Amino acid sequence: MTPEQKQMVEFILKRIRKPNLTIDENTPLVSSGLVDSMALGDLLLELEDVTHMRIPPGKVKPKDLDSVTLMFATAARVGKPQK
Amino acid sequence: MPANKNNGHDAAGQGFKAHPLQYPVLRYSNLIEALEGAPGERPFVTFWVDEDEQETVTFAEFRRRARLQAGALRGQGATCGDRVVIVMPQDIPAMTVFAGAMMLGAVPAFLAYPNEKVDPTKYRSGLAGVTANLKAKLVVIDRDFPEEMIGCVSLDEEATLVRAADTRDGSAVEIVPNVLTEINSAAFIQHSAGTTGLQKGVALTHGAVLRQLEHLTRALDIDGAKDSIYSWLPLYHDMGLIACFMLPVVRHIPVVMQSPVDWVMRPESMLQVISEHKCTLAWMPNFAFQFVPRRTRPNRRAQYDLSSVRALINCSEPVRASSMKEFQDAFGVCGLKPGALQSSYAMAENVFAVTQSDPQSSSGPARLWADGSVFRSSHQLVTSAEGTPGSICFASSGRLLPHHEIRIVSEAGSDLPNGAVGEILVKSDCLFEGYYNRPDLTEKAIVDGWYHTGDLGFRMEEKLFVVGRKKDLIIVGGENLYPQDIEEIVASHPAIHDGRVIALGLYNPDLGTEEILVVAEVEREELLADAEVIEREIRSRIAAGLGVTAGTILLKPPKWIVKSTAGKAARSTTLEKLKKEHPELNIGGV
Numbered sequence: 004m005t006p007e008q009k010q011m012v013e014f015i016l017k018r019i020r021k022p023n024l025t026i027d028e029n030t031p032l033v034s035s036g037l038v039d040s041m042a043l044g045d046l047l048l049e050l051e052d053v054t055h056m057r058i059p060p061g062k063v064k065p066k067d068l069d070s071v072t073l074m075f076a077t078a079a080r081v082g083k084p085q086k
Numbered sequence: 087m088p089a090n091k092n093n094g095h096d097a098a099g100q101g102f103k104a105h106p107l108q109y110p111v112l113r114y115s116n117l118i119e120a121l122e123g124a125p126g127e128r129p130f131v132t133f134w135v136d137e138d139e140q141e142t143v144t145f146a147e148f149r150r151r152a153r154l155q156a157g158a159l160r161g162q163g164a165t166c167g168d169r170v171v172i173v174m175p176q177d178i179p180a181m182t183v184f185a186g187a188m189m190l191g192a193v194p195a196f197l198a199y200p201n202e203k204v205d206p207t208k209y210r211s212g213l214a215g216v217t218a219n220l221k222a223k224l225v226v227i228d229r230d231f232p233e234e235m236i237g238c239v240s241l242d243e244e245a246t247l248v249r250a251a252d253t254r255d256g257s258a259v260e261i262v263p264n265v266l267t268e269i270n271s272a273a274f275i276q277h278s279a280g281t282t283g284l285q286k287g288v289a290l291t292h293g294a295v296l297r298q299l300e301h302l303t304r305a306l307d308i309d310g311a312k313d314s315i316y317s318w319l320p321l322y323h324d325m326g327l328i329a330c331f332m333l334p335v336v337r338h339i340p341v342v343m344q345s346p347v348d349w350v351m352r353p354e355s356m357l358q359v360i361s362e363h364k365c366t367l368a369w370m371p372n373f374a375f376q377f378v379p380r381r382t383r384p385n386r387r388a389q390y391d392l393s394s395v396r397a398l399i400n401c402s403e404p405v406r407a408s409s410m411k412e413f414q415d416a417f418g419v420c421g422l423k424p425g426a427l428q429s430s431y432a433m434a435e436n437v438f439a440v441t442q443s444d445p446q447s448s449s450g451p452a453r454l455w456a457d458g459s460v461f462r463s464s465h466q467l468v469t470s471a472e473g474t475p476g477s478i479c480f481a482s483s484g485r486l487l488p489h490h491e492i493r494i495v496s497e498a499g500s501d502l503p504n505g506a507v508g509e510i511l512v513k514s515d516c517l518f519e520g521y522y523n524r525p526d527l528t529e530k531a532i533v534d535g536w537y538h539t540g541d542l543g544f545r546m547e548e549k550l551f552v553v554g555r556k557k558d559l560i561i562v563g564g565e566n567l568y569p570q571d572i573e574e575i576v577a578s579h580p581a582i583h584d585g586r587v588i589a590l591g592l593y594n595p596d597l598g599t600e601e602i603l604v605v606a607e608v609e610r611e612e613l614l615a616d617a618e619v620i621e622r623e624i625r626s627r628i629a630a631g632l633g634v635t636a637g638t639i640l641l642k643p644p645k646w647i648v649k650s651t652a653g654k655a656a657r658s659t660t661l662e663k664l665k666k667e668h669p670e671l672n673i674g675g676v
Contacts, residue, residue: 036629040350060351061135
């Protein structure tokens with residue numbers, strides 16, 4: 004896991020706040036029901052901070068954020084430089 | 087102005103109604119005539135994706151595209167009176183298909199686009215249920231509808247699946263819209279969500295919709311030359327469809343729209359859109375009044391300009407004063423005027439609004455404080471001063487629209503006086519005539535001309551306060567969920583004892599909306615050792631079945647849930663038990 008991925012995993016664990024939950028960079032988050040639509044917005048904001056990119060929500064579907072690995076791939080694919 | 091200063095409110099507080107206003111007859115006899123009457127060059131819909139991508143169509147261009155869609159629908163066999171189900175992402179094409187269907191005299195219905203979390207089998211059965219109930223002629227999907235999902239679109243044998251026409255390729259043919267549609271004929275059908283809710287199609291006539299929009303125009307003093315609407319609301323919901331699509335059609339005002347899916351991932355974008363386009367009106371459910379401030383970092387707020395907003399209306403869930411205060415406190419720095427935040431009580435069965443708070447009031451909707459413990463234990467209102475320890479604050483949903491009446495009744499059906507909490511009954515000139523093809527549900531819902539909402543509320547000083555939701559309905563982020571849909575899914579897990587599941591909504595003050603709580607008995611006590619795994623599997627099943635996330639799942643040993651004499655889970659008794667064993671949960675809280 005890269006340091007950036009680790010940062011995202013830690014953020015997700017804090018956001019979800021489920022005791023005894025462990026996740027890694029490939030754990031399904033959306034399809035498993037762990038993360039709902041409202042929490043996705045928080046993850047998107049954090050992802051932008053970690054990657055220093057602007058990620059247009061119109062270019063992203065929930066499945067693109069289903070795991071930490073997918074999140075970073077999505078940022079690389081559709082992210083724009085922050086203004 | 088109302089003829090009677092007391093607005094029809096008698097001393098006993100019964101039969102509370104607003105006196106009818108004297109105003110001109112409706113300008114149009116149907117919604118298509120209204121659309122055709124709009125100035126062609128005026129901007130109608132701007133669909134905003136991000137700051138680099140947005141499309142604006144004028145009324146003339148929208149009509150042209152809708153006529154092309156109407157021609158395509160006719161070519162696919164649709165005619166006057168046919169039901170047309172639309173399953174498309176929220177965008178201008180979906181709106182033109184809807185309008186195109188109405189131009190033919192057909193009766194469209196928006197359905198939610200498949201949620202990517204939803205199990206295809208569940209989606210298919212829900213859609214098949216709707217098309218069978220409506221005896222739909224066509225189901226229209228978008229051109230980019232995933233091929234792998236096509237197999238999931240299972241229809242009633244009478245219905246045909248078609249893709250929306252591409253109005254840019256020159257192949258579709260414009261039709262001449264039918265502007266002679268009779269005012270009392272069905273205009274469109276709205277559905278609530280969930281497997282159970284999809285069976286309750288609310289059929290609305292052109293006349294009912296036009297009357298509602300006339301009342302709303304007067305209540306909000308809508309000015310066709312100055313107002314514009316902002317919306318992220320789904321079009322399959324009454325707030326999105328009526329306030330943010332039909333109202334602009336009839337009043338010829340611009341609407342700037344975002345996809346709800348995009349908005350929920352970046353709630354702050356709402357502020358950007360309003361700032362850019364100087365929108366004056368918007369509606370959203372209560373949870374959004376907390377959701378937006380909490381997802382907008384304080385150091386980013388000052389860049390936005392909300393000074394154009396004259397009414398941002400809290401609607402669809404019970405209105406919480408604390409949520410509105412949070413929004414006002416966060417965005418006062420953006421020029422949000424005191425009194426811009428207002429409220430309304432609305433439902434699809436009445437087309438939309440039943441009440442509306444006064445947009446001229448600089449203090450927003452009226453508020454009232456009451457003893458919290460007395461209210462929670464007995465639903466009695468003992469008013470107290472603001473700030474009294476243990477008091478809770480109720481925000482009003484405003485006064486009745488013209489030609490509207492309400493009653494507040496006890497469980498036995500007796501009318502209750504001011505300050506007493508009971509079920510809200512509604513009668514109006516916008517009321518629906520029934521659930522489409524469901525006389526059994528209609529018979530229970532409309533009794534002697536009164537619609538039994540199932541919502542709980544009270545009256546005080548000519549204003550309505552809504553305090554609870556429809557019986558057993560869970561509302562999460564403005565979306566209706568039926569407990570039985572959730573219970574059925576949970577009970578299908580092999581570790582769970584069939585029939586021993588209860589799902590309910592718990593209000594979470596941090597979210598400003600409800601979360602789903604599930605209580606389920608395992609088949610054998612030893613299964614509780616695997617509680618974590620079972621919980622995870624149940625959570626996945628709920629997400630796959632309904633596209634929603636469960637908040638708390640409590641697994642209990644066999645025989646924990648209290649049974650009724652009929653052998654079913656006794657809901658209220660079990661809830662009492664749950665309250666005692668889990669005081670940390672906000673059961674019955676406000």
